[in-house]
Amino acid sequence: MNNSEKIKLGISIGDFNGIGIEIILKTFLDKRMLDFCTPVIFGSTKLLSAYKKSMNINTPFNGVKQIDKTVPGKLNIINLWNDDINVELGKHTEIAGKYAFLSLEAATNSLINNEIDVLVTAPINKDNIQSEEFVFPGHTEYLESKLTGESLMILMAGNLRIGLITGHIPVSEISKTITPELIQQKVSIMHNTLIQDFAISKPKIAILGLNPHCGDNGVIGKEDDDIIRPTIAEIQKEGKLVYGPYAADSFFGSENYKNFDAILAMYHDQGLAPFKTLSFGEGVNFTAGLDKVRTSPDHGTAYELAGKGKANINSFKEAVFSAIQVFKSREEYKSLTKNTLKKRR
Template sequence: MDKSEKIKLGISIGDFNGIGIEIILKTFLDKRMLDFCTPIIFGSTKLITSYKKNTNINVLFNGIKQVDKAIQGKINIVNLWKEDIDVELGKPTKQSGKYAFLSLEAATEALNNGSIDVLVTAPINKDNIQSENFKFPGHTEYLESKIEGDSLMILMTNKIRIGLITGHIPVSKISENITPDLIKQKVAILYTALKQDFAIQKPKIAILGLNPHCGDHGVIGLEDDEIIKPTILEIQEEGKLVYGPYAADSFFGSENYKNFDAILAMYHDQGLAPFKTLSFGEGVNYTAGLAKIRTSPDHGTAYELAGKGQASINSFKEAVFSAIQIFRTREEYKSLTENTLKTTHQK
């Protein structure tokens, strides 16, 4: 893609009774955003018009029937449905879950077939979106089922990146899921992402321990000594700069995280609790490891803020910029590696 060409940025609306549509529209109130991308929202003009009336957000948009009809310099809305919908701001409903899925499904299909370049997803409610077509604990798992590749959830700002070895699983299942193969797989995904998506030539990765104090030599669990440490040594033998395990309770407070390009946490809250303490409302959730690029804000539906005009756009805006930057970096990486291969073969 030519650098002067605007990236086609797909957006799924999430749960429309939350703050998703509000932060989308408020982000593009700043017309300068249209200099960076062509936004394509998957929803309906009727719904967005209704939302505008409820929130007094005055933005102009272009209704289209197909993605390829999107116009640069405008906010485009793909009309996926024609019916009127009751908006009940602040209240999760079966209807808002149903249409959140329809938006996500259409946006994912467009991402897969190349109609859009990147996808930014507004927050869903993981309960009311469940149906025969969506039986997943979250966006990450759904997208992994639809897009080529193996996923890794990364929460990130310009100062910190935290990936998760296990994602949306119950705490009671964490230990049995921590295996050498899974650790190696997640390290490989993160290592590749740091190189191709963030242009870091020799990534340095920290891995957190599973148990308190990394097990204290087996006094508080054996997983760190018997599974995690030997696996890290094996990975180091491949020439990768991977270190650990580090005791999670002191790793962030001591600011040791600043010495690494990324961190791998063993489970969801081990990584996300410190991340959101350090960066809440400014961070981005990036699904690494897939053939296509998806980002989202680091927060949820925030029903308590819906319709009050108080929702911050910072995280969503960062998700937009991150998707654009990662797309550009990955394209450049592909170009450089392809040219290297051509030169090698010519010799």
Template sequence: MLIYLITFAVSKLSIITLFMDKFEKIKLGISIGDFNGIGIEIILKTFSDKRMLDFCTPIIFGSTRLITAYKKRIDNNVPFNGIKHIDQTIHGKINILSLWKDDIDLKLGEPTKMSGEFAFKSLEAATNALASGEIDVLVTAPINKDNIQSEEFKFPGHTEYLESKLEGESLMILMTDKLRIGLITGHIPVSKISETITPELIKKKVDILYRTLVQDFAISKPKIAILGLNPHCGDHGVIGNEDDEVIRPTIAEIQEDGKLVYGPYAADSFFGSENYKNFDAILAMYHDQGLAPFKTLSFGEGVNFTAGLNKVRTSPDHGTAYELAGKGIANINSFKEAVFTAIKVFRTRSEYKSLTENTLKTERRK
């Protein structure tokens, strides 16, 4: 009963939030990604629409020199406010926090050692600001997972790095308004998938997904589908035993706790049959099993959301797109959706936390 009351209250408060946004601006941090890709372009083009500043106050972690040089290359005249400290942020402006004074050699369309180094500088500073509460949410522009590698960054991607710096255990979710796909295993080689999938890991990822659907998306009783590992879920052991010996028994245990979790479903027909529409979220066993159908159905409109952590981070569903860099034609839809999703999740989570804390206080008084 409590969760239903909370969900009803959250829906009502969401209406109030729309009127409060301009008085309580969310500080939205942005890391620039690889500056030789399309990251800076999609950031600038997104906030060229002044209406975006009604929803949040953007703080770009980079340098004014770099942004100015990039603007000239793509013929973008959007004004910005250069700052040296976050407390100098001005609401209603695009703020650029200058982290370095170096002259940058732009080689648009070409990954370089320098573009990897400065992608990390931006990400590190933005993550530190997120952890300390200086910004409310973080939206990350695409990085190159190769040239960003260094002594400080030895991770396969954003998700793993953020998990090492923030509280909680992460779950990568690719999402639109109508589709959410989480990954039980993320950036690992295909050869290690089977040995990595255990009952404990499945239960942990289900718990994270269930919790985020309740607190971040206000879904009171989520329905979750789990995909099988092998073709046709193993065909009763003909094509592998993992589905029958690991996945199916684990789902049965989870159901005993009252969670609406179903599966395993054969991945090859699950999306084509539109069965995914019957669930609030899906858990795929591995990266491409989830991302291939997601990007087929939603590419250019989707958002990567890092669930399970104590802070909110989103990103667009695409990469650096070097082949488009500097041409001024990059599509901003996914990045814009990443901004809106970060804001909505932050608001919903804050409201949920406030409501649950107030309920617990009331119960203690009784």
């Protein structure tokens, strides 16, 4: 992409029985959104036309067969299939998972080939998308397998950014998965992304403890004292502003989180429960650590809302804006660090 072009923003449709297509169409019903990017939906003109008609969403779009035929200033749809699909809004179906993957796969390939600049993914059903080609707990792990780098899931809303040391794994596996190496890896990714993607020169990062009250000196578990504290001390020797562990039960209620640029939680619900309490419907899921930018809304398929016209577009809209901003920040960082100062002879 050169400086005169708008960012080309790819969109995967997710599970079409959920609210994904509704929030996409409603987002770009506001023509001002086209001032910020050239959106490209990977799906089917027949499918989206049916949605527009059934839900009375009059979002205009431009159907094309190839990515190089997309038109700036319009909502473009790459026509991946012409099949007649049985849409059952609000239902978990195998066919919805099949087409969710086809959309995601095509969008990811375009991202890899630099045909789009960023990717925003609408929600999938993590069960019905499973197949021989998709054997992952979610988007994050799939994209890590396709792109370059090591991923870190970050949920963000404004200045609140929460990353996860462990992601989509069973609770029974958490304590045995947390190692000094894993903590160091996730801190490194978070530190780097805060610098290059958010333009924070000296980021402050908080790390939550694993056990209640950070183990109470070993009374309620030894992981905090044996693994987490020593690892934080080692990381601090590198000059990184990393602090903790903090007891997770009081960290957010006391508003201590406002003193940091980012927080690393030990496991999924430890981080996402307070995040969604504080900012549900406004948050964004950002996959940090990879060579390409991907964001998504902070909610799932919301089958219970599908077809009722009540889906809130705020989180998806924020995902679009966040992808654009992260891409711009990363490009600026690359430009600033491309040519290092040479020593004078």
